[in-house]
Amino acid sequence: MSRFFFAALAVVVFAFGIAFPRPAAAASLPACTLDNLWAVEQIQTDFPGGFSIDYYLCMPNGWLLVGTFLCTDGNCSSD
Secondary structure (H helix, E strand, C coil): CHHHHHHHHHHHHHHHHHHCCCHHHHCCCCCCCCCCCCCEEEEEEEECCEEEEEEEEEECCEEEEEEEEEEECCEEEEC
16 A cells, blocks of 8 residues: 555656746756756755655756655655
């Protein structure tokens, strides 16, 4: 059951990440320029019982969330 939940959550996060760039997280990323266009950056967020790593792609219109790796209480999933 928990694998299904995490897989469904990852799919939803990925779908919203493609549809809507996240400007709040992009503030901690370097500016998208021609020098780093199509580069991938990651942001790790630690929280009690686990962590998540968000992967962002520098596109011509800004940073886009393209994947997430999530670990909570030893259960990990990625998208």
